[in-house]
Amino acid sequence: MSILEADSNRLLQAVLALLKQKDILTDQEIAERIASTDSATPARGAMMVAKAWVDPAYRALMLRDGAQAAEAVGIPMRGLPPLGVLENTDTQHHLVVCTLCSCYPRAVLGYPPFWFKSAAYRARAVRDPRGLLAEWGTALPDNVQLRVVDSTADYRWMVLPLRPAGTEGWSEAELAAIVQEGDMIGVTLPTP
Amino acid sequence: MLTPGQAVRVKLDWPETRGPCHIRTPHYLRGQSGVVERHLGRFPNPEQLAFARPPQTIDLYHVRFDQPSLWQQGQQGDAVVVELYETWLEVA
Numbered sequence: 001m002s003i004l005e006a007d008s009n010r011l012l013q014a015v016l017a018l019l020k021q022k023d024i025l026t027d028q029e030i031a032e033r034i035a036s037t038d039s040a041t042p043a044r045g046a047m048m049v050a051k052a053w054v055d056p057a058y059r060a061l062m063l064r065d066g067a068q069a070a071e072a073v074g075i076p077m078r079g080l081p082p083l084g085v086l087e088n089t090d091t092q093h094h095l096v097v098c099t100l101c102s103c104y105p106r107a108v109l110g111y112p113p114f115w116f117k118s119a120a121y122r123a124r125a126v127r128d129p130r131g132l133l134a135e136w137g138t139a140l141p142d143n144v145q146l147r148v149v150d151s152t153a154d155y156r157w158m159v160l161p162l163r164p165a166g167t168e169g170w171s172e173a174e175l176a177a178i179v180q181e182g183d184m185i186g187v188t189l190p191t192p
Numbered sequence: 193m194l195t196p197g198q199a200v201r202v203k204l205d206w207p208e209t210r211g212p213c214h215i216r217t218p219h220y221l222r223g224q225s226g227v228v229e230r231h232l233g234r235f236p237n238p239e240q241l242a243f244a245r246p247p248q249t250i251d252l253y254h255v256r257f258d259q260p261s262l263w264q265q266g267q268q269g270d271a272v273v274v275e276l277y278e279t280w281l282e283v284a
Binding site: 082084100152153155 | 262
């Protein structure tokens with residue numbers, strides 16, 4: 001039988017047993033990584049976005065080195081790929097896709113939404129991005145350049161959306177509460 | 193080393209027709225022309241890592257392509273920006 005036909009659970013158990021037998025990983029390390037992956041949610045990214053909206057120094061750090069900015073608010077990034085942060089402005093909007101597979105900044109956004117891995121999203125994000133955004137109810141003015149970022153290699157990307165009007169004087173916690181997963185992928189815009 | 197603003201072309205190459213391989217360059221970019229935005233760092237070549245071969249450390253770039261030119265549809269000025277390794281890029 002080829003490895004492709006093997007029962008995936010039995011294969012996983014066999015690989016885990018080998019990793020432990022060869023002292024490459026311990027049960028504790030595996031449990032810690034699973035707990036860390038499971039505990040990541042879009043609320044982490046939203047917290048970073050809200051902080052960047054109120055703190056110019058943090059914003060600069062986030063744009064220079066997303067992983068350092070994540071670490072600075074207590075998100076563990078050790079051993080993970082670099083995190084790139086894409087800044088939306090009055091004249092440019094970013095949309096993130098991984099056409100090859102499902103690269104996603106899990107440390108700051110958690111598990112990707114089901115549609116992020118779909119062939120339809122991956123194909124249309126590069127071919128008809130404005131049509132795709134329209135279906136999400138996201139209309140970009142004609143003078144805004146759309147930049148589709150195809151995440152193919154060693155970085156993970158998140159979008160730093162524009163702070164919406166009508167949120168003047170809001171606290172960081174209030175701001176974080178309006179930042180949704182899709183806003184940090186670029187399919188939607190935060191709304192107060 | 194490539195510099196920001198430099199015009200590049202993605203190799204028109206299809207290694208997958210020559211045998212098993214692992215590729216991080218999407219099909220739709222093969223043979224297309226773009227512009228280097230910035231250097232993203234140096235990384236072990238994933239095409240070698242995938243086969244547990246000792247990897248070379250190579251340069252990774254963010255390269256910008258004109259979105260309507262890639263697909264003959266879309267809005268003028270829109271762009272697709274992609275991470276590409278030096279081994280896939282030729283100076284245009």
